[in-house]
Amino acid sequence: MVCFRFLVDQSRKLISIKQAAGICSRCGGGASVGDMMTINRFCYVPFYWKSWKAIICTFCGAILKSYI
Numbered sequence: 001m002v003c004f005r006f007l008v009d010q011s012r013k014l015i016s017i018k019q020a021a022g023i024c025s026r027c028g029g030g031a032s033v034g035d036m037m038t039i040n041r042f043c044y045v046p047f048y049w050k051s052w053k054a055i056i057c058t059f060c061g062a063i064l065k066s067y068i
C-alpha cells in the first residue's frame, strides 16, 4: 500500500511559545516551552490531533524534552 502513505501525513505545529530557563544541549541556544500540536491528516482532512508541551530550542529548533 504505497499510495496509502502519500495520503496520510503528520504535521507538528507550534501553537505558542514561552521563554524558559535552560540552554540547548546541541547548540547552546535559549530554550523555550512550547505548546505543540500533532495533526494526522488523511487526504488533507485532519482526523486525529493531540496537543502536548515540549521544551524546544529557539535557535536550532531541537526538541530537548517533551511531556504530554
Ligand SMILES: [Zn+2]
Pocket: 024, 025, 026, 027, 028, 029, 057, 058, 059, 060, 061, 062
Ligand atoms: Zn539548539
